[in-house]
Amino acid sequence: MALGEFQLIERFFSNGGAVRDDVVLGVGDDAAVVRVPAQHELVVAADTLVSGVHFPAQLDAWAVGYRALAVNLSDMAAMGAAPAWFTLALTLPQVEERWLAGFSRGLRDLAVRHGVALIGGDTTRGPLTVSVQILGLIPDGEAIRRSAAKVGEIICVSGSLGDAAAGLKITQKGVQERTGDERHLMQRFLEPTPRVALGLGLRGLVSAAIDVSDGLYADLGKLVAASGVGARLDIDGLPCSSALLSCVGKERATELALSGGDDYELCFTVPEQRMEQVQHVAAMQGEVIHRIGVVEALAGVRCHAAGRPVDMPFTGYDHFAP
Numbered sequence: 001m002a003l004g005e006f007q008l009i010e011r012f013f014s015n016g017g018a019v020r021d022d023v024v025l026g027v028g029d030d031a032a033v034v035r036v037p038a039q040h041e042l043v044v045a046a047d048t049l050v051s052g053v054h055f056p057a058q059l060d061a062w063a064v065g066y067r068a069l070a071v072n073l074s075d076m077a078a079m080g081a082a083p084a085w086f087t088l089a090l091t092l093p094q095v096e097e098r099w100l101a102g103f104s105r106g107l108r109d110l111a112v113r114h115g116v117a118l119i120g121g122d123t124t125r126g127p128l129t130v131s132v133q134i135l136g137l138i139p140d141g142e143a144i145r146r147s148a149a150k151v152g153e154i155i156c157v158s159g160s161l162g163d164a165a166a167g168l169k170i171t172q173k174g175v176q177e178r179t180g181d182e183r184h185l186m187q188r189f190l191e192p193t194p195r196v197a198l199g200l201g202l203r204g205l206v207s208a209a210i211d212v213s214d215g216l217y218a219d220l221g222k223l224v225a226a227s228g229v230g231a232r233l234d235i236d237g238l239p240c241s242s243a244l245l246s247c248v249g250k251e252r253a254t255e256l257a258l259s260g261g262d263d264y265e266l267c268f269t270v271p272e273q274r275m276e277q278v279q280h281v282a283a284m285q286g287e288v289i290h291r292i293g294v295v296e297a298l299a300g301v302r303c304h305a306a307g308r309p310v311d312m313p314f315t316g317y318d319h320f321a322p
C-alpha cells in the first residue's frame, strides 16, 4: 500500500541525522526550535539539487541524499562554520519506498558523520527536487567571507580539482566495466567530501574563502570580485589526481580543474607569513593544500603557464545563461 505524506515523513525523516541536545523541538511541529549558544552567530545556507540538472535522473538514491547534504556542508566549510542543523524540502514525482530508503540513508550517513540533525522540512509532489537548508554556528564576527582577500596574498586550494567533472561524464556513460581510476573519479562525483574540519581550522588564519562548486576559474573569480581585487593563477601547478591524469591526460585535466564543477574543495587566500600555520592545520587533518596563485590588484583572473599568460575562455555554470 502506498504511503501517505505523514507516514512517509515519520518513516524516513523523523530521525534523519545526528541526535543533538540543542534541538528543543524537531520534526513534527509547525516549525523547529533550536538553541543558539551565547556569543555565536547563526550561519545559514541553502542549496537545491534538481534531477536532470544537478544530477542524472537515474542516479542512485543514496548518492542523491548524500550529495544534497554534502553540497550544503561545503558551504558551511567555506564560512568556517560548525554545521548543526538542517531542513529538507523534498519534491517527489511519486512515493517509491525503495528510493526513499536509499535516499534517506545517504542523507543520514553523512549527517551522522558531521553531527548535524534533521529538524524539519516539507514534502510535496512534483519533479524530483531536493532542497536542503543548513544552519551552522560561528563565534561572533569570525565568519570567513569572500570579500576580504588582499593584494599579495597566496591563493590555495584543498585536495585535487577536476575529478568530479570527469566522474560525472563517466557516470553518464553508464558503461558496466570500469577501471579503478574511473571508479575513483565517479566516487569523487557521487560522494564529494565537504572540507568541514579544514574550514574550522582555517578560521582566524585565512582572509577569504569560497568552496569550489562551479569550477575553480569561476569561483575564484567570484572571490576576487567580492574582494575588489584580481588573481594570477599558475595553471601548471593545479592539483590533479593521478586517476584524472591517467584517464584524460594533462591538458584536459587542467581544463577540467579550471572549469569542471562539483569539486567541493576550498579555495582561500592567506598572507605568506601564515602559510606555514595553514599547512600545519591541514596536515593535522590529513588534508592537502596547494598554492595555485597570487592575489593581484588588477581585477579578473589571469591564467599563467610556464610563467607566461595564457587565454582561458572558461566560465562557470550559469543556470540562466542565454
Ligand code: ADP
Binding pocket: 009, 013, 014, 026, 027, 028, 029, 030, 031, 032, 088, 089, 090, 118, 119, 120, 121, 122, 123
Ligand atoms: P505544516 O503543514 O505545518 O507545514 P507539514 O505537514 O508540512 O507541516 O510537516 C509536518 C512536520 O514534518 C513538520 O515538522 C515538518 O518540518 C516535517 N517535515 C515535513 N517534510 C519533511 C521532510 N521531507 N523531512 C523532514 N521533516 C519534514
Ligand code: MG
Binding pocket: 029, 030, 031
Ligand atoms: Mg504548519
